[in-house]
Amino acid sequence: MLEVKGLCKYFGGIRAVDDCTFTAEEGQITALIGPNGAGKTTAFNCVSRTMMPTRGEVWLDGRRIDRLRPHKITGMGLSRTFQISRNLADMTVLENVIAQAQVRGWRDLFRPAMSAAEIDKAMGILDFLGITRIAHEDGSNLSYGQKKLMDLAALLMSDPKIILLDEPAGGVNLSLLEEIIGHIRKLNEAGLTVLIVEHNMDLIMRLSHKVVVMAQGAIIAEGTPEEVRADPAVLDAYLGSTLDEEEAA
Known part of the structure:
Protein backbone atom coordinates (compact mmCIF):
# COMPACT_ATOMS: atom_id res chain seq x y z
CA MET A 1 0.00 0.00 0.00
CA LEU A 2 2.79 2.42 0.95
CA GLU A 3 6.42 2.21 -0.17
CA VAL A 4 9.11 4.62 1.04
CA LYS A 5 12.40 4.51 -0.87
CA GLY A 6 15.60 6.26 0.23
CA LEU A 7 13.72 9.04 2.01
CA CYS A 8 15.92 11.89 3.26
CA LYS A 9 15.17 15.17 5.01
CA TYR A 10 18.06 17.46 5.89
CA PHE A 11 18.01 20.71 7.85
CA GLY A 12 21.38 22.19 7.02
CA GLY A 13 23.90 19.72 8.41
CA ILE A 14 21.27 17.85 10.45
CA ARG A 15 20.04 14.63 8.84
CA ALA A 16 16.63 14.26 10.47
CA VAL A 17 15.70 11.44 8.07
CA ASP A 18 18.58 9.68 6.37
CA ASP A 19 18.02 7.19 3.52
CA CYS A 20 14.95 5.51 5.02
CA THR A 21 13.32 2.64 3.14
CA PHE A 22 10.30 0.73 4.45
CA THR A 23 6.84 -0.46 3.45
CA ALA A 24 3.36 -0.59 4.96
CA GLU A 25 1.53 -3.64 3.63
CA GLU A 26 -2.11 -3.44 2.62
CA GLY A 27 -4.50 -4.45 5.37
CA GLN A 28 -1.85 -4.45 8.11
CA ILE A 29 -0.88 -2.22 11.03
CA THR A 30 2.73 -1.06 10.71
CA ALA A 31 4.39 0.81 13.58
CA LEU A 32 7.22 3.30 13.21
CA ILE A 33 9.03 3.56 16.54
CA GLY A 34 12.26 4.94 17.96
CA PRO A 35 13.64 7.13 20.76
CA ASN A 36 12.93 10.86 20.90
CA GLY A 37 14.59 12.68 18.03
CA ALA A 38 14.79 9.57 15.84
CA GLY A 39 13.04 11.31 12.93
CA LYS A 40 9.68 9.52 13.04
CA THR A 41 7.41 12.56 12.79
CA THR A 42 9.67 14.15 10.17
CA ALA A 43 9.31 10.98 8.11
CA PHE A 44 5.53 11.20 8.55
CA ASN A 45 5.61 14.81 7.40
CA CYS A 46 7.54 13.88 4.27
CA VAL A 47 5.24 10.95 3.46
CA SER A 48 2.12 13.12 3.77
CA ARG A 49 3.91 16.04 2.05
CA THR A 50 3.28 18.51 4.84
CA MET A 51 7.06 18.78 4.48
CA MET A 52 9.08 18.54 1.27
CA PRO A 53 11.62 15.68 1.40
CA THR A 54 15.20 16.49 0.47
CA ARG A 55 15.47 13.29 -1.52
CA GLY A 56 13.75 9.94 -2.00
CA GLU A 57 10.46 8.56 -3.25
CA VAL A 58 7.09 7.76 -1.69
CA TRP A 59 4.65 5.47 -3.51
CA LEU A 60 0.99 4.97 -2.60
CA ASP A 61 -0.79 1.99 -4.12
CA GLY A 62 1.63 1.95 -7.06
CA ARG A 63 1.62 5.71 -7.72
CA ARG A 64 4.38 8.13 -6.77
CA ILE A 65 3.14 10.86 -4.43
CA ASP A 66 6.18 12.69 -3.03
CA ARG A 67 5.86 15.42 -5.68
CA LEU A 68 2.15 16.03 -5.10
CA ARG A 69 0.41 18.60 -2.92
CA PRO A 70 -1.07 17.36 0.37
CA HIS A 71 -4.71 17.69 -0.74
CA LYS A 72 -3.97 15.57 -3.82
CA ILE A 73 -2.46 12.87 -1.63
CA THR A 74 -5.52 12.96 0.64
CA GLY A 75 -7.71 12.59 -2.44
CA MET A 76 -5.74 9.46 -3.37
CA GLY A 77 -6.57 7.84 -0.03
CA LEU A 78 -3.88 8.80 2.50
CA SER A 79 -4.87 10.81 5.57
CA ARG A 80 -3.04 11.57 8.81
CA THR A 81 -3.37 12.95 12.31
CA PHE A 82 -0.89 15.16 14.15
CA GLN A 83 0.60 14.92 17.63
CA ILE A 84 -1.22 18.11 18.61
CA SER A 85 -4.86 18.50 17.61
CA ARG A 86 -5.40 20.98 14.79
CA ASN A 87 -9.09 21.62 15.30
CA LEU A 88 -10.54 24.76 13.74
CA ALA A 89 -11.34 27.43 16.33
CA ASP A 90 -14.94 28.44 17.01
CA MET A 91 -16.38 25.44 15.15
CA THR A 92 -18.30 22.52 16.58
CA VAL A 93 -17.02 18.96 16.55
CA LEU A 94 -19.45 18.13 13.74
CA GLU A 95 -18.24 21.09 11.69
CA ASN A 96 -14.60 20.16 12.29
CA VAL A 97 -15.24 16.63 11.06
CA ILE A 98 -17.18 17.71 7.96
CA ALA A 99 -14.46 20.21 7.08
CA GLN A 100 -12.27 17.17 6.29
CA ALA A 101 -14.69 15.82 3.66
CA GLN A 102 -13.22 15.54 0.18
CA VAL A 103 -13.91 18.37 -2.26
CA ARG A 104 -14.84 16.66 -5.53
CA GLY A 105 -14.64 19.71 -7.79
CA TRP A 106 -15.48 23.37 -8.27
CA ARG A 107 -19.21 22.63 -8.14
CA ASP A 108 -18.79 21.85 -4.44
CA LEU A 109 -18.24 25.58 -3.89
CA PHE A 110 -21.93 26.15 -4.64
CA ARG A 111 -23.25 23.47 -2.28
CA PRO A 112 -24.38 24.09 1.31
CA ALA A 113 -21.52 24.22 3.81
CA MET A 114 -22.83 20.98 5.33
CA SER A 115 -25.00 18.77 3.16
CA ALA A 116 -27.48 16.29 4.65
CA ALA A 117 -25.35 13.40 3.35
CA GLU A 118 -22.21 14.81 4.98
CA ILE A 119 -24.01 15.33 8.29
CA ASP A 120 -25.30 11.74 8.23
CA LYS A 121 -21.85 10.40 7.38
CA ALA A 122 -20.13 12.48 10.08
CA MET A 123 -22.68 11.48 12.72
CA GLY A 124 -22.17 7.84 11.78
CA ILE A 125 -18.41 8.19 12.33
CA LEU A 126 -18.96 9.97 15.65
CA ASP A 127 -21.33 7.18 16.68
CA PHE A 128 -18.71 4.55 15.78
CA LEU A 129 -16.25 6.38 18.06
CA GLY A 130 -18.86 6.83 20.80
CA ILE A 131 -18.77 10.64 20.84
CA THR A 132 -22.09 11.73 19.31
CA ARG A 133 -22.85 13.48 22.60
CA ILE A 134 -20.21 16.12 21.81
CA ALA A 135 -21.17 16.61 18.14
CA HIS A 136 -22.39 20.16 18.75
CA GLU A 137 -19.77 21.07 21.36
CA ASP A 138 -17.30 23.80 20.48
CA GLY A 139 -14.01 22.14 19.52
CA SER A 140 -12.04 24.43 21.80
CA ASN A 141 -13.97 23.19 24.86
CA LEU A 142 -12.96 19.54 24.50
CA SER A 143 -10.65 17.60 26.76
CA TYR A 144 -7.33 16.41 25.33
CA GLY A 145 -8.68 12.88 24.87
CA GLN A 146 -11.87 14.10 23.16
CA LYS A 147 -9.75 16.10 20.72
CA LYS A 148 -7.84 12.93 19.86
CA LEU A 149 -11.11 11.16 19.06
CA MET A 150 -12.34 14.15 17.04
CA ASP A 151 -9.12 14.08 15.02
CA LEU A 152 -9.66 10.40 14.30
CA ALA A 153 -13.24 11.09 13.20
CA ALA A 154 -12.10 13.88 10.87
CA LEU A 155 -9.48 11.54 9.41
CA LEU A 156 -12.15 8.99 8.45
CA MET A 157 -14.32 11.60 6.73
CA SER A 158 -12.14 11.56 3.60
CA ASP A 159 -12.63 7.80 3.01
CA PRO A 160 -8.92 6.92 3.31
CA LYS A 161 -7.28 3.65 2.25
CA ILE A 162 -4.40 4.18 4.64
CA ILE A 163 -4.21 6.31 7.77
CA LEU A 164 -1.09 7.71 9.43
CA LEU A 165 -1.54 8.14 13.18
CA ASP A 166 1.03 10.31 14.97
CA GLU A 167 0.99 9.37 18.67
CA PRO A 168 -2.78 8.74 18.94
CA ALA A 169 -2.40 7.57 22.55
CA GLY A 170 -0.10 10.38 23.68
CA GLY A 171 -1.34 12.03 26.87
CA VAL A 172 -4.60 10.07 27.21
CA ASN A 173 -5.74 8.13 30.27
CA LEU A 174 -5.76 4.33 30.43
CA SER A 175 -9.51 4.05 29.87
CA LEU A 176 -9.41 6.13 26.70
CA LEU A 177 -6.27 4.30 25.59
CA GLU A 178 -8.22 1.03 25.55
CA GLU A 179 -10.95 2.73 23.50
CA ILE A 180 -8.43 4.01 20.97
CA ILE A 181 -6.81 0.58 20.66
CA ILE A 220 17.96 0.14 12.25
CA ALA A 221 15.54 -2.80 12.48
CA GLU A 222 12.33 -4.20 11.03
CA GLY A 223 10.23 -7.24 11.84
CA THR A 224 7.43 -8.60 13.98
CA PRO A 225 6.93 -7.08 17.45
CA GLU A 226 8.59 -10.15 19.00
CA GLU A 227 11.61 -9.94 16.69
CA VAL A 228 12.08 -6.21 17.24
CA ARG A 229 11.74 -6.50 21.02
CA ALA A 230 14.65 -8.97 21.09
CA ASP A 231 16.89 -7.13 18.61
CA PRO A 232 20.17 -5.97 20.24
CA ALA A 233 20.34 -2.87 17.99
CA VAL A 234 16.89 -1.81 19.20
CA LEU A 235 17.76 -2.40 22.85
CA ASP A 236 20.93 -0.36 22.41
CA ALA A 237 19.06 2.51 20.70
CA TYR A 238 16.57 2.76 23.56
CA LEU A 239 18.73 1.78 26.52
CA GLY A 240 22.35 2.05 25.37
CA SER A 241 23.23 5.31 27.12
CA THR A 242 21.70 4.09 30.37
CA LEU A 243 23.55 0.78 30.19
CA ASP A 244 26.84 2.53 29.43
CA GLU A 245 26.41 4.78 32.46
CA GLU A 246 25.67 1.80 34.71
CA GLU A 247 28.72 -0.05 33.43
CA ALA A 248 30.90 3.00 34.01
CA ALA A 249 29.59 3.33 37.56
Missing part, protein backbone atom coordinates in the same frame (compact mmCIF):
# COMPACT_ATOMS: atom_id res chain seq x y z
CA GLY A 182 -10.24 -0.94 20.07
CA HIS A 183 -11.13 1.62 17.39
CA ILE A 184 -7.85 1.14 15.52
CA ARG A 185 -8.25 -2.64 15.62
CA LYS A 186 -11.83 -2.46 14.29
CA LEU A 187 -10.81 -0.09 11.48
CA ASN A 188 -8.00 -2.45 10.50
CA GLU A 189 -10.30 -5.47 10.61
CA ALA A 190 -12.60 -3.57 8.23
CA GLY A 191 -9.72 -3.37 5.74
CA LEU A 192 -8.04 -0.07 6.55
CA THR A 193 -4.23 0.00 6.38
CA VAL A 194 -2.56 1.76 9.33
CA LEU A 195 0.88 3.31 9.82
CA ILE A 196 1.37 4.49 13.38
CA VAL A 197 4.01 6.43 15.31
CA GLU A 198 3.70 5.82 19.02
CA HIS A 199 5.88 5.77 22.17
CA ASN A 200 3.51 3.49 24.09
CA MET A 201 5.20 0.11 23.59
CA ASP A 202 2.30 -1.82 25.09
CA LEU A 203 0.01 -0.41 22.39
CA ILE A 204 2.57 -1.14 19.66
CA MET A 205 3.15 -4.73 20.74
CA ARG A 206 -0.57 -5.43 21.03
CA LEU A 207 -1.64 -3.87 17.74
CA SER A 208 1.13 -4.09 15.16
CA HIS A 209 1.75 -6.72 12.53
CA LYS A 210 5.14 -5.19 11.70
CA VAL A 211 7.43 -2.75 13.52
CA VAL A 212 9.99 -0.47 11.85
CA VAL A 213 12.59 1.07 14.17
CA MET A 214 14.32 4.40 13.57
CA ALA A 215 17.32 5.88 15.39
CA GLN A 216 19.21 9.05 14.50
CA GLY A 217 17.22 9.40 11.27
CA ALA A 218 17.92 5.89 9.92
CA ILE A 219 16.11 2.55 9.93
